[in-house]
Amino acid sequence: MIQRFSIAKLFLLITLAAVASLTVRQAFMGADWAKAVSLVVFAAMLWVAIHMMFGLLGYAFMVLAQTLTPEKGQSPFATDVPAPQIIPPKNVESE
Numbered sequence: 001m002i003q004r005f006s007i008a009k010l011f012l013l014i015t016l017a018a019v020a021s022l023t024v025r026q027a028f029m030g031a032d033w034a035k036a037v038s039l040v041v042f043a044a045m046l047w048v049a050i051h052m053m054f055g056l057l058g059y060a061f062m063v064l065a066q067t068l069t070p071e072k073g074q075s076p077f078a079t080d081v082p083a084p085q086i087i088p089p090k091n092v093e094s095e
Contacts (some may be wrong), residue, residue, distance in 0.1 A: 024038060
Protein backbone atom coordinates (compact mmCIF):
# COMPACT_ATOMS: atom_id res chain seq x y z
CA MET A 1 0.00 0.00 0.00
CA ILE A 2 1.28 3.46 -0.86
CA GLN A 3 2.21 5.65 2.09
CA ARG A 4 -0.20 8.52 2.53
CA PHE A 5 1.07 11.88 3.68
CA SER A 6 -1.12 14.26 5.57
CA ILE A 7 -0.64 18.01 5.53
CA ALA A 8 0.34 17.90 9.21
CA LYS A 9 3.18 15.45 8.48
CA LEU A 10 4.40 17.66 5.65
CA PHE A 11 4.32 20.74 7.90
CA LEU A 12 6.28 18.84 10.54
CA LEU A 13 8.84 17.70 7.96
CA ILE A 14 9.24 21.25 6.62
CA THR A 15 9.61 22.63 10.17
CA LEU A 16 12.28 20.05 11.06
CA ALA A 17 14.15 20.80 7.84
CA ALA A 18 14.03 24.53 8.58
CA VAL A 19 15.34 24.04 12.13
CA ALA A 20 18.11 21.77 10.86
CA SER A 21 19.08 24.30 8.20
CA LEU A 22 19.10 27.10 10.76
CA THR A 23 21.28 25.05 13.11
CA VAL A 24 23.79 24.19 10.38
CA ARG A 25 23.91 27.81 9.20
CA GLN A 26 24.50 29.05 12.73
CA ALA A 27 27.26 26.43 13.14
CA PHE A 28 29.01 27.76 10.03
CA MET A 29 28.58 31.30 11.33
CA GLY A 30 30.42 30.32 14.53
CA ALA A 31 27.68 29.79 17.17
CA ASP A 32 28.90 27.38 19.81
CA TRP A 33 25.45 25.94 20.58
CA ALA A 34 24.90 25.13 16.92
CA LYS A 35 28.29 23.46 16.66
CA ALA A 36 27.45 21.29 19.66
CA VAL A 37 24.00 20.33 18.33
CA SER A 38 25.42 19.58 14.89
CA LEU A 39 28.17 17.45 16.42
CA VAL A 40 25.70 15.45 18.51
CA VAL A 41 23.38 14.85 15.55
CA PHE A 42 26.29 13.88 13.31
CA ALA A 43 27.64 11.53 15.99
CA ALA A 44 24.23 9.87 16.35
CA MET A 45 23.96 9.41 12.58
CA LEU A 46 27.48 7.96 12.47
CA TRP A 47 26.63 5.60 15.36
CA VAL A 48 23.54 4.34 13.50
CA ALA A 49 25.51 3.90 10.26
CA ILE A 50 28.26 1.91 12.02
CA HIS A 51 25.74 -0.38 13.69
CA MET A 52 23.93 -0.92 10.40
CA MET A 53 27.28 -1.83 8.81
CA PHE A 54 28.03 -4.33 11.59
CA GLY A 55 24.55 -5.82 11.16
CA LEU A 56 25.03 -6.23 7.42
CA LEU A 57 28.49 -7.71 7.97
CA GLY A 58 27.07 -10.19 10.48
CA TYR A 59 24.29 -11.11 8.07
CA ALA A 60 26.85 -11.69 5.30
CA PHE A 61 28.91 -13.95 7.58
CA MET A 62 25.77 -15.84 8.58
CA VAL A 63 24.82 -16.46 4.94
CA LEU A 64 28.39 -17.50 4.15
CA ALA A 65 28.44 -19.92 7.08
CA GLN A 66 25.13 -21.44 5.98
CA THR A 67 26.43 -21.99 2.46
CA LEU A 68 29.68 -23.59 3.67
CA THR A 69 28.14 -26.02 6.19
CA PRO A 70 26.73 -29.21 4.72
CA GLU A 71 23.05 -29.83 5.03
CA LYS A 72 21.92 -32.14 7.79
CA GLY A 73 21.24 -35.71 6.71
CA GLN A 74 17.79 -37.13 7.06
CA SER A 75 17.00 -40.60 8.24
CA PRO A 76 15.89 -42.96 5.47
CA PHE A 77 13.44 -44.45 7.97
CA ALA A 78 11.68 -41.15 8.68
CA THR A 79 8.11 -41.03 7.39
CA ASP A 80 5.22 -38.63 7.60
CA VAL A 81 3.17 -40.98 9.77
CA PRO A 82 3.96 -41.97 13.34
CA ALA A 83 5.50 -45.36 14.01
CA PRO A 84 3.16 -48.23 14.85
CA GLN A 85 2.54 -48.61 18.56
CA ILE A 86 4.10 -51.58 20.28
CA ILE A 87 1.62 -51.58 23.14
CA PRO A 88 -1.91 -50.94 21.95
CA PRO A 89 -3.76 -48.21 23.82
CA LYS A 90 -6.30 -49.17 26.45
CA ASN A 91 -9.88 -49.01 25.46
CA VAL A 92 -11.13 -46.41 27.93
CA GLU A 93 -14.80 -46.77 27.00
CA SER A 94 -15.01 -50.45 28.00
CA GLU A 95 -13.90 -49.92 31.60
